[in-house]
Amino acid sequence: MNLRPLLSAMALSLSLAACGAPDDHAGDAHGHEEGAHAEAVRGEHGGRVLEQDGFAVELAIAESGTPPTFQAWLYHDGKPLPASAGRVQVELTRLGGAREAHALVPQADGSLRADGTVGEPHSFDVEVNATVDGKALRWRYESYEGRTTIPAQVADESGIRVAPVQAGTIADEHEVQGLLTPIEGRAAHVAARFPGPIRRVAVEIGDRVRAGQTLATVESNLSLTPYAVTSPIAGVVLARSATVGSVAAEGTALFEIADLSTLWVDLHVFGRDAQHIVPGVPVTVTRLSDGVTAQTTLERVLPGTATASQSTVARAALANEDGLWRPGSAVKARITVAEQPAALVVPLAALQAFRDRDVVFVRVGDIYEARPVELGQRDAGHVEILSGLAAGDEVVVEQSYLVKADIEKSGASHDH
Known part of the structure; x- marks a missing residue:
């Protein structure tokens, strides 16, 4: 079980508590009206009631069936006033300092409504400037959510x-599976030139060898003199059948040497995905053993179909200078068909x-x-x-x- 996310969440909670963060700091809907912290009073339309000197403005964001817009109703001594009795302007300051203004105009239903939409998030510092029956009014408060x-x-x-x-x-991108294989033409099966007993073996499986390096010594049955069996290419010893004392038969491979500095990645593409994959597109190969990735380019799409899987094989070359990509290993890959x-x-x-x-x-x-x-x-x-x-x-x-x-x-x- 990975405990890191749980421990991180606990640490965050404890750290915030130690810093004295208030429980309602993220969604405080209570307003600071003219700098005084006050519980928001709700009006008959569900909006926030802003009161001053007997005058009041009920302010809401109308969202039912329409894009969110500010809507207001006017009052004096608790009694409704017609929309024509005043004007209201709402100024918002969002996180980061962006400001926007909404001017509300009278509507036939007796309210005042703004033309502009109040975009999400509905989280801002609010300043309301109103004139009701000639009385200039102003309120300021915080209306935060998700903060x-x-x-x-x-x-x-x-x-x-x-x-x-x-x-x-x-x-x-297309997610595919694949297999690493040696590149054809970069492998050699090394046999004895003349039959005879093997007197010495100089390399083991996995050893790196250079071209011309001695792999074994065989005593010729014809001349009774020893001669060296050498590697025709530089590479890695993949297989060895030679053992000291055994007889090397003419034409029988004693060693398999392969140049693994570059490997083929044979990727199996199924169904209609094969129609979108062409040579030249980027490929990201991931080693399943440790998640290491490498970038390469698709070289070709083979014309046949893999018999066992009935898949199309797309082939790319993969640099392997460190030798950590091993032939026969399964890999996964992402083939990037296009970038937008x-x-x-x-x-x-x-x-x-x-x-x-x-x-x-x-x-x-x-x-x-x-x-x-x-x-x-x-x-x-x-x-x-x-x-x-x-x-x-x-x-x-x-x-x-x-x-x-x-x-x-x-x-x-x-x-x-």
């Missing part, structure tokens, strides 16, 4: 990492599901906020962002689930 504060040291100790959103590519440029991409690890929406967590200073995003195409490592982020936004790319857990712990609400 939390994590000190930099706590975030670092918990493994939370951020990276800027930037342009990238989304790859059309994308204006904005983030790693898949940045994505989280939050209130039935796809979100990433944007960081500004020590503040983290859930940012709903519209997703485009994706590949094995990244996803395209169509809306919800801007280039340069810093998003959590590692341990994003810890940020989500901290926001959920604080009971964030979608409240205006």
Whole structure:
């Protein structure tokens, strides 16, 4: 069982508690009206009631059946006023300092409504400026959701990492399995030139040899003199049947030598996938034993079909200077058929599901906020962002689930 995620989550929770972080810091729907912390009062339309000197504005975000927009109702001494009795303007400051203004105009139903849409997330500092029956009014309050504060040291100790959103590519990739094999023409079966007893064996299986190096010594039955059996190529000893005292028969292979500095990767492609794979496309090969990857290019697609698997074999060459890629080993690979440029991409690890929406967590200073995003195409490592982020936004790319857990712990609400 991997305890690291659990321990990281516990460490984050304990660290935040030690820092004195309030339980409601992520979703505080209570407002600071003119600097005083006050419990939000709800009106008959479900909106926040802002009161001053007997005048009141009930402000809500209308979301039922329409794009979210600000809507307001006016009151004096608790009695409704017609929409024509005043005007209302709402100014929002979002995380990071972006500002937007919404001017509300009278409607036939007696309310005032803004033309502009209130984009997600509905998390901002709010300033309301109104004039009701000639009385100038102003309120300021916080309306946050999906937001939390994590000190930099706590975030670092918990493994939370951020990276800027930037342009990238989304790859059309095919996941396949394959097998490493020696390249034909780079292997040699070494036999004795003349029959006779083997007097000496100089190499073992796995030894690297150079061209011309002595592999064994055989005493010729014809001349009764010893001669050297040498390697015709540089490579690695793959097989050895020679033993001291045994008789080397003419034409019988004593050693198998192969140059393994480059191997073939034979990849098995099934069904219609074979129609999209052509020579020249990039291939990422992964060694199953330790997860090490290597980049190469597809050289050819063989014309026949593998009899046992009924697959098409696509072949690439793989550099093997360190000798750690071993013939006969199974590998997995990603064949990149095409790459599509994308204006904005983030790693898949940045994505989280939050209130039935796809979100990433944007960081500004020590503040983290859930940012709903519209997703485009994706590949094995990244996803395209169509809306919800801007280039340069810093998003959590590692341990994003810890940020989500901290926001959920604080009971964030979608409240205006």
